[in-house]
Structures are given as C-alpha cells and as structure tokens.
Amino acid sequence: MNPAEKKRQLIDSLPTSYPAELRGFLKENFKPQIAVRGDPYPLSPSNLEQIRVSYPGSFLALNIDFQDSFFVREAYGVYPYSVNHRSSYLSQGWKSLCLHGLSAEKTQSYQTYGYNTQDEAPYQWTEMSQLAPQTTQFLKEKIPMKKWYRVRWMFLEPGGYILPHKDYEPSRDQHSPRMNAINIAITHPEGCLFVVENEGEIPFKPGKAFYFKGAQSHALINHSKELRIHMIIHGAPDEPAFIHLLETK
Secondary structure (H helix, E strand, C coil), X not given: CCHHHHHHHHHHCCCCCCCHHHHHHHHHHCCCCCCCCCCCCCCCHHHHHHHHHHCCCCEEEECCCCCCHHHHXXXXXXXXXXXXCCCXXXXXXXXXXXXXXXXXXXXXXXXXXXXXXXXCCCCEECCHHHHCHHHHHHHHHHCCEEEEEEEEEEEEEEEEEEEEECCCCCCCCCCCCCCCEEEEEEECCCCEEEEECCCEECCCCCCCEEEECCCCCEEEEECXXXXXXXXXXXXEECHHHHHHHECXX
C-alpha cells in the first residue's frame, strides 16, 4: 500500500469521535496527488505580489531546510507555556505561543486586540526568544523580512483537530486573497493531515516549509500519539531575497 492509499484508509477509518464535518471534509478533499497548477511565474523581484495573489494554488514550497534538532528541542521547551488557540468549537487540542508578537500569550490576529492594521500593532520578540535562542537566530538570518509580524508555534496535540476554516485579513484579503504566511513543519507525525479544499493535502514533512494562502478553506487532524508542532510566520518579505526561496518551478 503506497502512502496515499494509507492516508485514504486512515481518513475512511477515522472514529466517529471526530466531528462529522471534519471527516466529511477530509474525505471530499483529500487527493492522492497535488493538482497541476499551471505554468510557474518567472523569478523576478517585481513579481512577488503577482505570485502572492495570482498563483493558481494555495501553497508554494520554500527552498529552505528547517530540520536542525534545535527546532524540536526548543519547541518542546516552550510548549508548557502555550495557550489554547481560538474557540473550543473550531478545534480540539490546538495551542499556540508567540515567539514574536504583542506578547507570548496573545496569539490571535491584531484585530482581536483593538488594532486596525498589522503595522499599527507593536509587535516585538517576546520572552520566548530567550528560551528559543537558536530558533530565533536562525529565523533572523534565514528568513528575509523587512518587518516581522506574528511568529507563532502552533501545537496540535495527539487526537487533536481543527475544523474547516479560512484565515485572511477581512479588510484586504477577502477581496484579493493572497499568500501571506510561512508554515513550517517542525514535527509532523504519521497520522497528521493538512487538507485544503479542492486542492488536497499539503505535503508537509519535518523540516519542510510552505508559503500559504489561508483564504482557501482547510482542515487539520493529528491522528497520532505524538505532538504535532508547526510554526507560522507573518511579515513583510524583503522581496528580492524572499522570492528566490519560492519553488515556483
């Protein structure tokens, strides 16, 4: 049985303790192959916004490796400080913690805390950067950002799930959805799925990162006995350097 068949079998055999909405979404949208997305865009600094808005898909791989052991070690070290993320209706076992943000525990979007724009929010490196110094240094050196917004660990506990939902900035992205987040798999145990509506599974594996357009409905599950750890980065990319990290071919 190949990996896609194993995942299909997993989805088909999920216990009814998982919500029917989740099980139905995974069954309907899981695909054994990623859909063909058309011709790649030319690698030109002036084309980053075109890629973010018009690329025919919700995710692009990044040419950067996050497999160093310190990512896992430091993530487990800060995990006890994590807080529940979003509502209990939407998810189970979904926790988060800010490495860079308004504070370590303020993991929601800027609107939640009364700010009108990302640039108005006084983001800063939180005290967690002292507990994760190697992760912090790596990001500063390897991710070309003109400005950092939220940088968060996202934990999905064993048996956890996130129901189908969309992530976007209502003031802008609902009319022009665009790629606006880097999603890094620090751990991604067998039994974890990240499925996007009409596109299928994002092929995460430990150390792999994708630039993601969250305006497309997506759902997640951790049907394993291990903690799933990702990191999500929002910021204003330094375009000439950042565009060359995108796997557009």
